[in-house]
């Protein structure tokens with residue numbers, strides 16, 4: 614049976630891509646120039662600079678490219694090659710170490726891989742750093758966020774050592790549902806900020822880097838060098854603008870729904886949601902079965918009911934446990950918390 618309902622496919626754009634693109638394009642004035650200062654890319658860049666409170670912003674085809682470029686610039690300016698980041702940072706885990714292979718940089722992993730970085734962890738790094746990176750929220754440990762005062766103290770401490778402070782804000786939109794501060798107040802802590810167009814904003818891909826104008830001017834050169842100066846990037850920019858207008862205001866509701874689902878899962882007790890309450894629309898569900906059993910059970914559940922709970926699982930040190938990520942987007946909003954619990958029971962029944 615095909616997927617009928619999904620806790621995994623975050624946005625409608627993933628489920629009904631062509632319908633969604635058609636309805637988005639129907640809202641665009643046909644006289645909008647695709648390129649130039651009034652085209653969607655330039656409009657998006659100006660809008661992001663303003664939302665993020667930075668003098669300038671630049672579109673990138675991916676966050677992977679945007680962040681490596683930001684770190685390269687910080688490193689070249691300081692004549693230092695190392696940057697500090699959480700051991701489960703996207704840069705360290707998911708990018709085939711592009712920062713090293715392409716840019717000759719070194720990552721200094723900081724702190725415990727299952728916990729947030731602390732000021733003590735950061736202070737214990739003895740080598741001179743070009744930059745330190747905060748991923749807000751820290752996706753691979755359940756979307757945890759440092760408390761605001763901790764973040765302020767940590768970023769100030771790294772700045773005082775001459776390191777640039779960079780924000781992996783792929784999910785800054787989601788993080789704001791916890792901090793409840795204007796975006797510019799959060800980003801003011803950082804020298805450079807990357808945000809994604811296709812996670813919380815539910816666009817079609819792409820990223821934006823925001824920083825001082827001279828950093829962005831240099832980033833533009835690197836974007837060209839790396840082949841990221843995509844000529845017809847306007848559809849991605851349009852989807853990002855659409856996300857800012859229509860999805861961003863919905864994120865507090867997404868987080869509330871995440872809180873309700875996590876509470877229902879933990880009240881039931883068959884699985885465990887973490888953190889509880891979720892700090893953002895993203896959290897993890899820990900299952901009392903191993904990864905292979907979980908994937909087989911998920912296939913069986915989908916075949917029997919059309920319900921998709923997850924697309925992949927994370928293994929755990931205990932081979933009889935695993936976890937999956939939930940990221941509440943428009944698709945999950947019509948799944949009631951007790952329905953999710955019922956599906957988890959069904960899943961575990963298929964695993965036995």
Ligand SMILES: Cc1ncc(COP(=O)(O)O)c(C=O)c1O
Nearest residue numbers: 675676677703748752781783820
């Ligand atoms: C926290 C984080 N940083 C960076 C990225 C990279 O973004 P992109 O897929 O646009 O390269 C991702 C993508 O999943 C991410 O989750």
